[in-house]
Amino acid sequence: MKVNLVVNGKHATVDADPAMPLLYALRDDLGLNNPKFGCGRAQCGACTVHVNGVPTRSCVTPVGSTAGKNVTTMSGLGTAEKPHPVQAAFIAEQVPQCGYCLNGWVMTAAALLRDNPTPSDAQIRTALAGLKCRCGTHMAILRAVKRAVTMIA
Amino acid sequence: MDPFTIARRDFLKTSGALVVTLSLPAAVTTALSQSAGGKPPLTPDQLDSWIAVLPNGNVTAYFGKMDMGQGVDVAIAQMVAEELDVAFERVEVVMGDTLLTCNQGGASGSTGIQFGGIALRNAAAEARRLLVERGAERLAVPADQLSVDNGVIMVTGNPRQKVTYGELIGGQYFQSTLDWNKRYGNPLAVKGKAQPKQPSEYKVVGKSFPQKIIAEKVMGRLQYITDVKVEGMLHARVIRPPTAGCGPVSVDESSIKSIPGARAVRVKEFIAVVAPREWDAVRAAEMLKVTWAPPCTPFPTMETLHDHIRKAKSIGGETPINKGDVEAALKGAHRVIEAEYEWPLQSHASMGPACAIADIKSDSGMLFTGSQKPHYGRNGCSKLTGVPLEKMHAKWIPGPGSYGRNDAGDASHDAALISKLVGRPVRLQYMRHDGTAWDPKGPAGVYRARAGLDAEGNVIAYDFFAKGFSRQDVSQIENDPKDTLAGQLTGYAPKATILFQTPAEKYEFANKRCGWECVGPLLDRVSPLRTGHFRDPLGAETHFASESFIDEIAHGTGADPVEFRLKYLKDPRHVAIVKAAADKAGWTPRSNPDRGKGDDMTGRGFSYTERNGTLVAVVCEVEVNRKTGRVWAKKFTVAHDCGQIINPAGLRIVIEGNVLQATSRTLFEEVQFDADRVKSVDWATYPILEIADAPQAIDIVLINRPEVAPSGGGEPSTRTVPAAIANAIFDATGVRLRKVPLTPQRMKEALRA
Numbered sequence: 001m002k003v004n005l006v007v008n009g010k011h012a013t014v015d016a017d018p019a020m021p022l023l024y025a026l027r028d029d030l031g032l033n034n035p036k037f038g039c040g041r042a043q044c045g046a047c048t049v050h051v052n053g054v055p056t057r058s059c060v061t062p063v064g065s066t067a068g069k070n071v072t073t074m075s076g077l078g079t080a081e082k083p084h085p086v087q088a089a090f091i092a093e094q095v096p097q098c099g100y101c102l103n104g105w106v107m108t109a110a111a112l113l114r115d116n117p118t119p120s121d122a123q124i125r126t127a128l129a130g131l132k133c134r135c136g137t138h139m140a141i142l143r144a145v146k147r148a149v150t151m152i153a
Numbered sequence: 154m155d156p157f158t159i160a161r162r163d164f165l166k167t168s169g170a171l172v173v174t175l176s177l178p179a180a181v182t183t184a185l186s187q188s189a190g191g192k193p194p195l196t197p198d199q200l201d202s203w204i205a206v207l208p209n210g211n212v213t214a215y216f217g218k219m220d221m222g223q224g225v226d227v228a229i230a231q232m233v234a235e236e237l238d239v240a241f242e243r244v245e246v247v248m249g250d251t252l253l254t255c256n257q258g259g260a261s262g263s264t265g266i267q268f269g270g271i272a273l274r275n276a277a278a279e280a281r282r283l284l285v286e287r288g289a290e291r292l293a294v295p296a297d298q299l300s301v302d303n304g305v306i307m308v309t310g311n312p313r314q315k316v317t318y319g320e321l322i323g324g325q326y327f328q329s330t331l332d333w334n335k336r337y338g339n340p341l342a343v344k345g346k347a348q349p350k351q352p353s354e355y356k357v358v359g360k361s362f363p364q365k366i367i368a369e370k371v372m373g374r375l376q377y378i379t380d381v382k383v384e385g386m387l388h389a390r391v392i393r394p395p396t397a398g399c400g401p402v403s404v405d406e407s408s409i410k411s412i413p414g415a416r417a418v419r420v421k422e423f424i425a426v427v428a429p430r431e432w433d434a435v436r437a438a439e440m441l442k443v444t445w446a447p448p449c450t451p452f453p454t455m456e457t458l459h460d461h462i463r464k465a466k467s468i469g470g471e472t473p474i475n476k477g478d479v480e481a482a483l484k485g486a487h488r489v490i491e492a493e494y495e496w497p498l499q500s501h502a503s504m505g506p507a508c509a510i511a512d513i514k515s516d517s518g519m520l521f522t523g524s525q526k527p528h529y530g531r532n533g534c535s536k537l538t539g540v541p542l543e544k545m546h547a548k549w550i551p552g553p554g555s556y557g558r559n560d561a562g563d564a565s566h567d568a569a570l571i572s573k574l575v576g577r578p579v580r581l582q583y584m585r586h587d588g589t590a591w592d593p594k595g596p597a598g599v600y601r602a603r604a605g606l607d608a609e610g611n612v613i614a615y616d617f618f619a620k621g622f623s624r625q626d627v628s629q630i631e632n633d634p635k636d637t638l639a640g641q642l643t644g645y646a647p648k649a650t651i652l653f654q655t656p657a658e659k660y661e662f663a664n665k666r667c668g669w670e671c672v673g674p675l676l677d678r679v680s681p682l683r684t685g686h687f688r689d690p691l692g693a694e695t696h697f698a699s700e701s702f703i704d705e706i707a708h709g710t711g712a713d714p715v716e717f718r719l720k721y722l723k724d725p726r727h728v729a730i731v732k733a734a735a736d737k738a739g740w741t742p743r744s745n746p747d748r749g750k751g752d753d754m755t756g757r758g759f760s761y762t763e764r765n766g767t768l769v770a771v772v773c774e775v776e777v778n779r780k781t782g783r784v785w786a787k788k789f790t791v792a793h794d795c796g797q798i799i800n801p802a803g804l805r806i807v808i809e810g811n812v813l814q815a816t817s818r819t820l821f822e823e824v825q826f827d828a829d830r831v832k833s834v835d836w837a838t839y840p841i842l843e844i845a846d847a848p849q850a851i852d853i854v855l856i857n858r859p860e861v862a863p864s865g866g867g868e869p870s871t872r873t874v875p876a877a878i879a880n881a882i883f884d885a886t887g888v889r890l891r892k893v894p895l896t897p898q899r900m901k902e903a904l905r906a
């Protein structure tokens with residue numbers, strides 16, 4: 001079945017089983033490698049993309065359900081010249097170790113700051129709940145999100 | 154020995170058949186095209202195996218270890234830039250390619266700088282010496298009248314008389330040799346005639362530099378091992394036995410015939426599926442009907458694991474390190490304090506399950522791996538597939554996290570075997586359950602400690618004994634198929650190395666004895682509970698016990714824990730590290746802990762350890778909730794002394810990662826299993842630390858000792874954390890938790906008791 005969607009601002013067509021998770025469509029059919037397979041069970045966030053602006057675990061989202069929707073991946077969030085403030089802050093704070101978890105943190109933080117540009121420490125922790133970072137970069141993540149807050153302000 | 158000596162230009166010829174979406178970085182390609190005089194063999198005694206100067210004067214350093222995200226490559230570039238007197242930005246570090254780098258042991262034991270960096274430092278110093286020698290000839294001025302600034306050699310007092318590195322040697326080989334100790338792996342050492350710089354001359358080492366690769370990661374541009382695509386490749390998934398110790402009876406391939414292009418492959422007990430599309434491979438793995446032999450029940454129950462260890466026959470140990478006569482001193486003691494501690498089995502549970510891409514042909518092989526040991530993995534895959542070693546090329550690509558012998562080594566061998574069987578390039582990625590349930594586990598153990606006190610409360614005897622599963626049930630290097638699941642499933646008999654550990658500290662007790670013994674694996678082959686290296690192997694485990702026990706002795710004698718440690722430490726560096734953490738945390742002895750009001754009790758704990766020359770002391774402040782039993786490690790103060798510091802900002806972040814991961818292991822992590830299977834298969838069944846549990850602050854004091862050779866920073870702070878938390882819990886609650894993980898459930902039970 002053909003599924004039409006908009007990915008990082010461009011029209012895309014995926015010819016696949018509509019039950020196939022969006023993650024595989026992005027990675028294998030559209031060549032967008034940045035969302036990662038971490039668990040396939042909506043438990044870690046490594047596959048997070050925005051679907052119509054909402055942070056979504058693409059590993060459990062059937063590609064068929066995204067027909068006609070706007071999908072943004074981490075590589076579509078900003079550009080090298082103009083990184084998203086969250087990305088700029090993550091670079092400045094030198095957040096990642098392996099970096100395999102980043103899609104979850106960056107995409108979720110970006111949505112948080114869009115909806116609430118001045119979150120408290122507790123609100124940041126709540127918004128980022130459920131995301132995993134096995135390397136333990138949480139301190140730098142928290143610093144980076146706070147830095148992004150000041151960059152947006 | 155690593156007999157691999159193929160010339161790099163041959164690599165360019167032989168690898169032409171493989172179309173890979175990866176490209177070597179431009180500088181490397183340029184370096185490879187150097188041809189004058191021919192490339193010397195890739196052996197450690199050749200300077201050209203370590204350093205290349207490009208025509209534009211930029212430098213490529215060939216590092217035979219690799220960086221797993223902690224920025225070791227940045228430190229290596231700093232060390233090379235320093236010795237060569239070129240700008241940091243002009244050094245590129247190439248890692249983890251068996252055709253471009255010598256086997257320095259891969260990422261291993263926090264030795265990236267300690268051993269790996271020293272080889273590069275010596276090579277770079279020698280390269281500078283040779284370049285200055287050539288410059289002296291070219292400029293017809295004695296070498297001692299020359300100075301170097303960013304790759305430009307000039308006459309002192311006449312900077313217009315100059316020549317650049319690029320002009321002298323750019324694009325050509327040094328064709329010069331180094332002294333080499335004839336060893337491969339971590340101990341590999343090389344040295345030229347040149348003396349490296351004195352620390353007082355440093356301009357680059359000791360300064361903070363960021364990791365360039367981080368921008369690539371954050372912008373979603375970095376190619377990970379999971380992103381490598383090879384023309385014509387099939388996607389593969391493995392089928393592990395549903396219960397431990399049972400093999401397949403039959404495989405019904407017709408069960409997946411509705412999936413386009415899907416096939417099953419089987420050799421002995423090894424089963425995998427392949428399909429042109431990844432999602433189809435995932436579905437095929439779920440749908441493939443396999444009849445398995447009836448389950449056996451090789452494991453004790455989780456509740457009885459440590460009893461099993463206590464009772465199990467020793468398969469070997471080390472004669473205890475003995476000072477004085479511990480038995481006699483204990484007998485004569487006024488009082489004896491005793492305690493026993495337990496550490497569970499833990500999973501590496503890397504952020505993503507492992508992935509490898511292999512193309513095994515009848516006479517050559519290519520492996521892309523995320524494993525820490527690409528050189529050894531190449532050797533293992535060569536043995537497993539029969540591809541001659543000199544025709545087997547392995548290339549490391551950054552993967553989804555690595556903290557020792559995780560699942561990546563198994564994935565390499567699985568992928569190689571599947572590729573050989575299907576005659577096509579294969580990309581294998583594990584599913585989450587393969588990564589969590591089937592990675593080699595950090596070993597469980599039981600730790601028994603006794604201290605004898607005299608009437609004044611002085612420690613006159615100290616006795617520490619550890620017993621558990623070997624840290625090398627499977628080897629940390631992936632040299633041999635016997636240490637991999639693919640090997641064991643196809644008939645290689647495993648052979649464990651018996652290795653455990655005793656505490657690393659310098660308490661000067663009059664009589665002191667430390668020993669260990671190992672118990673055999675619970676299942677002798679293809680065991681999901683086989684044990685292996687997990688970050689700071691046995692460090693967290695051992696020092697949870699030993700530093701908790703020091704706290705118990707201190708408490709038993711009515712002494713302040715810091716004061717107690719200082720009483721028995723004499724080595725000045727050890728004394729200094731304890732004082733540094735205590736000072737920074739504002740530690741003051743107090744007679745009664747302030748346990749806080751309301752539901753939250755607060756406390757602070759201390760711990761100190763050594764690891765291969767690196768000293769760490771930690772103060773932890775906790776909050777313990779009376780009602781829920783939740784422990785929050787709210788603040789850490791870490792004092793860290795690893796000798797000479799190369800990159801302070803990088804080191805701080807590495808320490809934070811250690812602290813968080815160790816906190817996770819201490820508070821949350823335990824592999825769940827029952828008699829016939831591992832039940833920890835994902836993040837729900839193997840929970841780790843969440844951001845809600847992250848501390849409020851981590852204060853770090855770095856002690857820099859430029860005159861002391863650098864030791865590692867990648868792991869040592871891991872081992873110091875667990876006891877600091879447990880000791881803080883005791884301070885907060887008056888209750889001692891001796892069994893990791895220190896879960897809310899255990900906390901509540903202990904508070905009730």
Ligand code: FES
Pocket residue numbers: 036037038039040041042043044045046047048057058059060
């Ligand atoms: S891969 Fe989707 S949440 Fe883990």
Ligand code: FES
Pocket residue numbers: 095096097098099100101102132133134135136137504553554
């Ligand atoms: S940086 Fe490795 S998992 Fe987050």
